[in-house]
Amino acid sequence: MEYKDLRVFLTVVEAQHLGRAGQQLHMSPSTLSRRISRMEQDAGTQLLIRDSGPLTLTPAGELFRQHAEQTLDAWQSLRSAVNTDISDLEGSLTLFCSVTASYSFLADLLARFRERYPRVDLRVRTGDAAESIPRVETGDADVVIAARPEQLAAGLTFRGISESPLLFIAPKAVGTVPQLSTSEIDWSGVPMVLSETGLARTRVNRWFESRGLNPNIYAQVSGHEAIVSMVALGVGVGVVPQVVLQNSPLANRVRELRVTPELEPFHIGLCSRTERLNEPVLQALWQTAGR
Structure with missing residues (x-):
């Protein structure tokens, strides 16, 4: 059993609810449930009582909680004693993604x-990807993880982390969208599920404009995750970054459509106001991302 499993267990115990714990840990309740089940298998006994009410510890679970706290405290003490690289930097940082x-x-x-930097207070907020850059521009977030816009506003600095292709996706079942069944797709009639705003919408609009067409919009939504859900239901074709599809529980219910030319990929990274990059906490995060 790993230290991160013990941290997960303590978070679930404190929250007394898989959904609330999942929000803190950025995991789905089903993932947390499977993880707890594996811990119970390793321990050889039931640790948590799962019923309609708040999660409660069994007697064995209470012993396991004590063990988890003692083990993590001992591990932190050991790390502090032997790792002189741990910084005493303090402060707070709000990150949006x-x-x-x-x-x-x-x-x-x-x-x-x-x-x-264990003494830095990290505050993570999540929401629609299209909100990321505006959040850092207004100061609502100190730093964001976002796709690099085509034109980066003056006063912002971007540091790349990764790249993600931008994909057209369709329902897995062939024939669900009749316009896709022909040898030559009639894109003027294909029902599209698109982002309301943002970089993906800009690039999709440009792709249709290059063909002298306007997209036949079935629905406009906030958040790429919702696009995968609606396409999986069979309502039309969507466009999402590959990284969204890879992390979706509905990935096996959609298929990728090969289009020419391909859409320009997303370049994903950190973005912050340039004038604030000399602040020690932001400098520390920037350097960590570059390692």
Whole structure:
């Protein structure tokens, strides 16, 4: 059993609810439930009582909780004693990103950051990816994880982390969208599920404009995750970053459509106001991302 399993267990015990714990840990309730079940298998007994009310500890679960706290305290004491690289930097940092970004990029980045700077108070907020850059422009967030806009506003600095292709996706069942059944797709009639705003919408609009067409919009939604859900229901074709599709529980219910030319991929990274990059806490996060 790993230390991170013990941290997960203590978070669930404190929250007394898989949904609330999942929000803190950026995990789905089903993922947490499977993880707790594996811990119970390792321990050889039931640790939590799961019924309609708040989660409660069994007698064995209470012993396990004590063991988890003692083990993590001992581990932290050991790390502090032998690791002179741990910084005494203090402060707070508000970071905004989409739910998908929290799964794909934030978890690893924050694990490394917290190991190096345990005294920094990190406040993570999630929402629609299209809100990311505006949030840092207005000061609502100190830093965001976002796709680099085509024109980065003056006063902002971007540091790349990864790249994600932008994909057209359709329902898995062939024939659900009749316009896709012909040898030559009639894009003027294909029902589209698109983001209301944001970089993906800009690039899709440009793709249709290059063909002299306007997209036949079935629905406009906030958040790429919702696009995957609606396409999986069979209502039309959507466009999402590959990283969103990879992390979706509905990925096996949609298929990728090959289009020519391909859409320009997303370049994903950190973005912050340039004037604030000399602040020690932001400098620390920037350096961690570059390692």
